Each structure stands twice: as structure tokens, then as C-alpha cells.
Amino acid sequence: MPLRDLLLGLVIVTIWALNIIVIKLGVAELPPLLLTTLRFILVASLLVPFHPVARHQLPFLLLLSVTFGTLHFALLFIGLGQAEAGTGALLVQMGTPFATLLAVIFLGERLSAKRIVGLALSFGGVMILAGGPSLPSPLPMALLLLSALGWAISQLLIKKGPNIAPMALAGWVALFAIPQVGLGSWWFESGQMEAISQAGLFGWGAVLYTAVMSSIVAYGLWYGLLRRHAVSRLAPLSLLVPAGAVVLGIVLLGEQLNAHIAIGGAMVIAGVALIVIRFRALVGR
Numbered sequence: 466m467p468l469r470d471l472l473l474g475l476v477i478v479t480i481w482a483l484n485i486i487v488i489k490l491g492v493a494e495l496p497p498l499l500l501t502t503l504r505f506i507l508v509a510s511l512l513v514p515f516h517p518v519a520r521h522q523l524p525f526l527l528l529l530s531v532t533f534g535t536l537h538f539a540l541l542f543i544g545l546g547q548a549e550a551g552t553g554a555l556l557v558q559m560g561t562p563f564a565t566l567l568a569v570i571f572l573g574e575r576l577s578a579k580r581i582v583g584l585a586l587s588f589g590g591v592m593i594l595a596g597g598p599s600l601p602s603p604l605p606m607a608l609l610l611l612s613a614l615g616w617a618i619s620q621l622l623i624k625k626g627p628n629i630a631p632m633a634l635a636g637w638v639a640l641f642a643i644p645q646v647g648l649g650s651w652w653f654e655s656g657q658m659e660a661i662s663q664a665g666l667f668g669w670g671a672v673l674y675t676a677v678m679s680s681i682v683a684y685g686l687w688y689g690l691l692r693r694h695a696v697s698r699l700a701p702l703s704l705l706v707p708a709g710a711v712v713l714g715i716v717l718l719g720e721q722l723n724a725h726i727a728i729g730g731a732m733v734i735a736g737v738a739l740i741v742i743r744f745r746a747l748v749g750r
Contacts, residue, residue: 470690474702477683477690482554482709484679486717488542489550491671494664497542498650499657500671505534505639505646507676512636518629525626526637529619534642536615539649544608549599549720554710555730556594556609561737562587563617571621583739590732597725631688635680700741704734 491500518526545553562584568574576584591610600606623634650657660668690699711730714720 470693473686474690474699475705477686478702478705478709480678480683481706482713484675484683485545485550485554485710486713487671487674487679488545489553489714489718490667491675492542492546494668495660495671496650496654496657497546498539498646498654499660500668500675501539501542502643502647502650503672504538504676504680505643507672508639508680509636509643511676511681512632513640516630516633516636518633518637522627522629523637525622526629526634527641529622529626529634530638530641530645532615532622533619534638535645535649537612537619538642539646540608540612540615544605544612547601547605548609550714550718551707551711551720551722551726551730552594552597552599553605553609554707554714555726555733556591556606557613557616558707558733558737559587559591559610560613560616560620561740563614564620565740567617567621572625579739583736585736586732586739587736590729590734590736593725593729593732597723597729599720599723599726631684632681635684639680701738703741704738707734 488500495503541553541557544556548556565574565576565580565584569576594600595603595606629637687699707730711720711722711726715722
């Protein structure tokens with residue numbers, strides 16, 4: 466990979482790792498579902514007017530808004546409000562093992578020995594993380610794993626669904642998710658107007674950063690790299706995101722690196738690496 470593209474990939478990884486920290490800070494000032502709603506409003510406003518889609522694609526986008534917009538993003542924001550940022554970033558990586566299992570069940574894909582070992586490592590790592598002090602109760606773990614499952618379901622839908630440009634998909638999914646998450650905020654949260662009026666740098670910064678930097682800038686750059694390089698070459702870069710989030714959580718939030726996070730996190734990342742990286746392709750290039 467040319468040095469320019471490698472540095473660009475590292476910038477993307479840094480943006481995504483910092484995104485976990487920003488969400489953690491944002492939900493301290495804004496209720497998580499309200500923050501998610503405001504994020505979707507901004508994403509939709511910036512993308513939908515410039516990325517039209519065909520009418521027959523709307524039902525697919527509506528379905529994706531449930532799995533990707535509501536199930537993944539909303540539960541991610543809620544879960545990060547109750548768990549440490551580093552642990553949350555590691556648990557969300559379980560989207561890849563979940564997607565692998567779903568592909569076996571629904572698409573008839575076969576599991577190689579390497580992927581079986583990867584699945585075993587990933588789920589073993591989750592069991593170790595669950596026993597650590599960074600999860601105050603089973604609830605945040607369940608929410609973050611459900612968020613990962615929402616991501617996995619969405620990936621399978623995207624794989625089998627119509628071909629839609631990434632920015633159009635992001636904008637229209639956000640648009641359709643606004644009433645879903647907004648209704649959830651109205652039903653389950655309180656004090657929204659007061660929170661909006663009192664939100665400061667962290668709250669509004671999280672809305673802006675998660676919408677613009679993470680969803681638009683980083684993904685736009687990432688899809689540009691995908692057009693120039695094989696997925697197997699970029700996969701190792703994406704595995705740096707949870708590791709970066711753990712480091713940033715320690716540096717910026719004062720989180721502790723305990724044995725559960727170190728061992729469990731290493732197992733999760735190693736398991737995901739075995740699932741997604743084509744080692745022969747990497748060696749042969």
C-alpha cells in the first residue's frame with residue numbers, strides 16, 4: 466500500500482476510535498436516544514438532498530433503518546452510556562463473528578477451520594470481558610452485543626440488497642431512523658428540552674463529530690480506499706479501531722487497563738482477525 470494511503474487509513478482509524486470517546490462524553494450531556502436522533506437529523510440534512518435514490522429502493526432503506534439505524538446506533542449510544550469506552554469498542558467488534566454465523570445460517574456459507582478458531586476466540590474473549598469490572602451490570606453488555614448483532618444483520622442485508630451508493634445509503638437510513646429513535650427518546654427519556662438548552666461542548670460536539678467526521682468524512686475516505694485496495698489489505702487497519710479506543714479511553718477518560726480488558730480484548734481482536742483477514746492474499750501481494 467502506498468504511504469499516502471496507509472497514512473490516510475490511519476487517519477480514518479483515529480477518527481473512528483475517537484468516535485467512541487466522543488459518544489461516551491456526549492451521552493453525559495444529552496440522553497443517548499436524543500443524541501442519536503440529533504445525529505441522524507444532521508446526517509440526513511447533509512446527505513439526502515444531494516444523494517437521491519429510486520422509489521423502489523425505499524422499502525429496503527426503511528428496513529435497513531431499523532437494523533442499522535435503530536438497532537445498531539441507538540443501542541450503541543445507550544450501551545456506551547453505561548460501559549467504559551474501551552470495553553464498548555471491543556464488544557461492538559462482535560458484529561463480525563455474528564455476521565459470519567448469520568451467513569452460515571441464512572446464506573449457506575461454509576466455515577473453514579481458521580474461521581471456527583476465530584469464532585471461538587471471539588466468544589471466549591467476550592466471556593472474559595463480561596467478568597471484568599468495566600461492565601457495571603449485564604445490561605450494557607447485552608445492549609452492546611445487540612448493537613453488534615444489528616450491524617451484522619445490516620451487513621447481510623446490504624450484501625443481498627440493491628446496489629446503493631454508500632453516502633446515499635447513510636443519508637436515507639438516517640432519515641428513516643429519525644422518527645423511530647425520536648419516538649424512543651420521547652417514550653423512554655425525559656428532560657430533552659432542558660438537556661438541549663444546557664448541553665455544552667461535549668454534547669453538541671458529539672452530535673457534530675459523530676455525524677460529520679465519523680459517518681461522512683471517515684466513511685467517505687474509507688470507501689475511496691476500498692476502490693483502490695482489496696478488503697483483505699484494509700482489514701488489519703480496521704482492527705486498530707478497538708485498540709485505539711482502549712488507549713484513548715485510558716488517556717482521555719482515565720479508564721483502567723485491567724487483565725480482563727487486556728486478555729479478553731486481545732482474544733476478540735485476534736478472533737476477528739482470523740475471520741476477516743486472508744493471510745495468503747496478504748503474503749502474496
